[in-house]
Amino acid sequence: KQEVTQIPAALSVPEGENLVLNCSFTDSAIYNLQWFRQDPGKGLTSLLLIQSSQREQTSGRLNASLDKSSGRSTLYIAASQPGDSATYLCAVGGYYGGSQGNLIFGKGTKLSVKP
């Protein structure tokens, strides 16, 4: 059974710091991994999608890496800003729970960036 873990559950940093959010998964048979951002009371916003054949993806100040063999992904945020404060979720895609195209989500890391 695929399980996705995100550590830490919460993180508070001063503005301007570079930071890394971690995601680990137990089954390396994944088709893709996606990072999302969720603001309070809002939906999920897709940040980066990494296909299983890729090692990393970049978008602006965000960089996500994927190491399938070790079951890990990291989301690197450069020069953090108060507007980055949100909960960050990672999800892995594959054939899970008898469902094609199912995403298994971690519980998220709640990030607070203090001015």
Add this chain to the structure above:
Amino acid sequence: DADVTQTPRNRITKTGKRIMLECSQTKGHDRMYWYRQDPGLGLRLIYYSFDVKDINKGEISDGYSVSRQAQAKFSLSLESAIPNQTALYFCATSETSGTPYNTGELFFGEGSRLTVL
């Protein structure tokens, strides 16, 4: 306007009532999904549809049903709501990819908060 729109955004109902949550999208995607989010449990897949004629159960489909009225519309129904169906419900879409196991990038709606008393 949002690409993925959910209605209602908030709903309070009583045990035993029938509830429908609606989702419409303007992204032109064939694939649509319904997830629920519970504190401490994360998001879990309820139903998904790869096209208008293809509907499939997810991990937690018991107590729910869906209807894919058109490519752009996917509704979730609770025939007889119960308190443990209180949750935040999300609709999502993605493009068709080369394999059914690869979801591609998912795009989510703003969510529908349902409270069952």
